[in-house]
Amino acid sequence: MNRWILLAILIVLVFLTLALQEFIPPLAVFWGARILLVPVFFCFGALELPLLLMLILAVFTGLVSDLMILQVIGDRVEIALGWSIVAYVLMGSVLQGLRTIYLRGRWEIHAFGSAFCTIAILGGQFLMITARRIDEGGLVFDWIVLWRILVPGSVALLVSPLIYFGARSLGMCLEPRRGRAAYR
Amino acid sequence: MTRPINWIVAGVVVIGALALTSMQADSMRSLQAAFLSVMGPILGVGSDFQRTVNAAAEPKKPTGDLRRDNEQLLEEVRTLRTTNALLRDLEVENNKLREALQYRERSVFKLIPARIISRDASAWWNTVKINRGFEDGIEPDHPVLTESGLIGKTTTVSKNISTVLLITDENCRVAAKVEGTREQGIVSGMRVQKGDAGELQLNFLTKGANLQAGQKIYSAGVGGVFPSGIPIGTVKSFRVRELDGQAIIEPAEDISRVEDVFVIVGVK
Numbered sequence: 548m549n550r551w552i553l554l555a556i557l558i559v560l561v562f563l564t565l566a567l568q569e570f571i572p573p574l575a576v577f578w579g580a581r582i583l584l585v586p587v588f589f590c591f592g593a594l595e596l597p598l599l600l601m602l603i604l605a606v607f608t609g610l611v612s613d614l615m616i617l618q619v620i621g622d623r624v625e626i627a628l629g630w631s632i633v634a635y636v637l638m639g640s641v642l643q644g645l646r647t648i649y650l651r652g653r654w655e656i657h658a659f660g661s662a663f664c665t666i667a668i669l670g671g672q673f674l675m676i677t678a679r680r681i682d683e684g685g686l687v688f689d690w691i692v693l694w695r696i697l698v699p700g701s702v703a704l705l706v707s708p709l710i711y712f713g714a715r716s717l718g719m720c721l722e723p724r725r726g727r728a729a730y731r
Numbered sequence: 732m733t734r735p736i737n738w739i740v741a742g743v744v745v746i747g748a749l750a751l752t753s754m755q756a757d758s759m760r761s762l763q764a765a766f767l768s769v770m771g772p773i774l775g776v777g778s779d780f781q782r783t784v785n786a787a788a789e790p791k792k793p794t795g796d797l798r799r800d801n802e803q804l805l806e807e808v809r810t811l812r813t814t815n816a817l818l819r820d821l822e823v824e825n826n827k828l829r830e831a832l833q834y835r836e837r838s839v840f841k842l843i844p845a846r847i848i849s850r851d852a853s854a855w856w857n858t859v860k861i862n863r864g865f866e867d868g869i870e871p872d873h874p875v876l877t878e879s880g881l882i883g884k885t886t887t888v889s890k891n892i893s894t895v896l897l898i899t900d901e902n903c904r905v906a907a908k909v910e911g912t913r914e915q916g917i918v919s920g921m922r923v924q925k926g927d928a929g930e931l932q933l934n935f936l937t938k939g940a941n942l943q944a945g946q947k948i949y950s951a952g953v954g955g956v957f958p959s960g961i962p963i964g965t966v967k968s969f970r971v972r973e974l975d976g977q978a979i980i981e982p983a984e985d986i987s988r989v990e991d992v993f994v995i996v997g998v999k
């Protein structure tokens with residue numbers, strides 16, 4: 548499949564998934580942990596697309612994610628617009644470094660990458676909130692915080708193979724390359 | 732090998748994103764409002780679909796039960812209309828007396844009914860989105876409530892969708908008073924909620940407040956956002972801290988189950 552078409556499909560999927568996530572109820576048994584699917588689609592794109600197209604996907608994913616969760620209370624912004632773009636560009640760049648191995652058919656790179664991205668995003672958000680509210684509520688850390696970070700990461704780990712093999716069956720994945728071809 | 736130009740582009744993107752973080756809060760709010768206007772129809776369709784599925788999953792009532800419910804509701808409407816008419820007379824009389832005593836006239840608030848169309852998917856904030864926006868007269872910082880009590884306040888308002896910051900969020904602070912006492916404090920949510928419905932904390936009480944479980948908490952009307960007298964919740968427990976007293980409050984409304992709310996948009 549043409550990489551530009553894949554980028555367009557992923558942009559639409561990220562946008563729709565962002566809306567879909569709002570209707571997925573929190574997991575009560577895991578202390579209100581949420582299911583996040585956007586990082587799973589982003590990681591798939593970051594491994595399938597070349598660097599420039601990955602950057603376009605990272606900018607779009609980061610921007611819409613920030614706009615969806617932006618908290619402006621009075622004159623104060625909890626996590627400013629743009630931080631998710633930085634996070635997705637950095638995580639996408641790391642995944643680009645693993646693309647050669649991924650292109651040899653190692654689908655588990657996508658699974659672990661998705662879990663890592665989800666955990667990094669939630670952990671980063673919690674750290675930024677903590678830093679911003681340190682004067683008001685102080686440092687709050689509870690094992691519930693860990694659940695809320697690790698459970699979505701585990702869900703991403705489990706869901707990502709479905710997305711990878713689903714996309715593969717639809718002919719959206721690059722064919723695995725062997726030997727020196729994987730480096731080209 | 733990746734060409735160096737690609738990494739230069741990546742660097743430019745990161746610098747651009749960092750520049751975006753320094754935007755003014757109002758500009759960010761406007762951008763978010765524009766985005767929500769685009770997202771609104773999708774969330775609306777999703778909400779309608781979810782409601783249809785939930786309604787289909789509910790067991791159907793027999794026609795006889797529905798007729799009985801309808802009769803009961805009609806009777807309740809008639810009673811409430813009559814009571815309302817009587818209360819309007821009392822309100823006019825009360826305002827006349829207040830005027831005679833040179834007190835400020837009490838206002839009757841205009842309420843806009845709204846429906847919750849989605850709940851925030853993030854792990855750290857407690858917000859919902861409602862199907863009303865600036866076209867309906869809603870602005871940021873308008874109080875949101877149900878017949879049982881306070882729900883929160885609006886933050887970002889787009890054309891036909893608004894974000895509501897719930898009282899269970901740590902950022903939503905309400906000046907509150909305790910029923911039957913002169914105690915006042917600030918109610919806010921907690922950063923990490925253990926329960927589904929959420930608990931609130933009432934801080935800055937005097938150390939000798941000694942609140943008892945079951946005492947009711949109302950908004951104090953200080954701060955200009957929330958009017959006085961809206962039920963917030965009931966006291967669950969009280970403890971004395973180093974500098975003040977703190978009560979844990981159970982919200983008047985189970986926010987995780989609320990579907991329909993009212994927004995106070997101004998005075999009639």
